[in-house]
Amino acid sequence: MKYKISLFLLILFLLNSCQNENEKRLAENQKEAKKKEIIFNNINKGWSFIDEPINEVSEQNEASWKEWREFLKELDGKPKKTIGAFQKKSSAIAKKAMALNNNIPPQFNQPQIRSRISILITKVKMMDLFIHLDKIPDEKVTFLIGEINKELVSLERQMDKIVEKSKIPQEEGESDFLRMLDTARAIPNTIVDPNLPKVE
Template sequence: MKILYSFAIFCLLFSCQEKQNQTIVVSKPTVSNDSVVLLIDAKWKFSTPSYSTKNHAVMSNWDEWRQLLLLLESKPAQSVHAYKAKIEEVYKQVELLENSIPEGYNNKAVLSRINLLKTHSSQLDMYMELTHLPHKELTNLIGLMQKDIVSIVLQFEEVHTKKSIPKEENEPTKIIVDTDRKATLNAWE
């Protein structure tokens, strides 16, 4: 009887091991690069953001910005190679923005938004170098770049609004706070 039970357990364990060794290969349905290009082409809808009258002169005189918008507005041919070349051009143009911000608008907020656009265009360039293009990531990054451009324009509006606030006569240009005098050592209490 013991031999029969041990034989049954041995058969069960042996049969379970065979099933574990068998691997089922399930391939994901892959999307061809041509259909990814069609998806990118449908998402590639960059338009010039509207400027207020107060910022129109500043934005229209910023040559690197105008060239970037012209690059983004023109769609390349519907091929992987054309989009790779276009995205490389866009990335190079975004790199030029950082060093050519108009005077008076070169602050941390504007610079951080330009760096965000630079990061997204760099990621887009990186994804385009892959053999199998990930369509979700690419279309997501294009949408993020569209938001980044609007964000830069809105930040220019905010900088201009802050500049237009009148200062009082005795108001200092910078408020200096001496944190050393206000600091207390409460670590031992």
């Protein structure tokens, strides 16, 4: 009889503890769902890219530079409903950003443009990294979206500067002077030993 009572009490205790664990799990799940909803809402609010060209040069590039056009097109549109949609969109943007290094128009294939493209790619990759973390730092993601927009404006303004500079006519002899400044074309500054045999 003692065993039956102790067994009965043990079963009651186990059932009660299981019920408490289920309640705790449900409460934790609700907290986690609220956190995810807050993160989703913050990212949803901050997800706003400059997907339209800001100047005439950028518009012309959109027509002629395929990678630039596809990148701006990918920035357009906002994912809906889930964080997973934002993660997919972020990965697609990162992929299109990487493609910007390919087929840069000859006029813009200059260090100023390449460096701005590299910075833009870095910031897009950082955003993609943060949005794929288990605990998404929504403040960092929204901050990086703003930084990406700044880099886009900087890149488009630099393109405009290059076009404006190319419209300025060169003075007589300026091209020769610029060639002389080019260190890659300079004669190496090495001392040649006159005692060494020469090959002819």
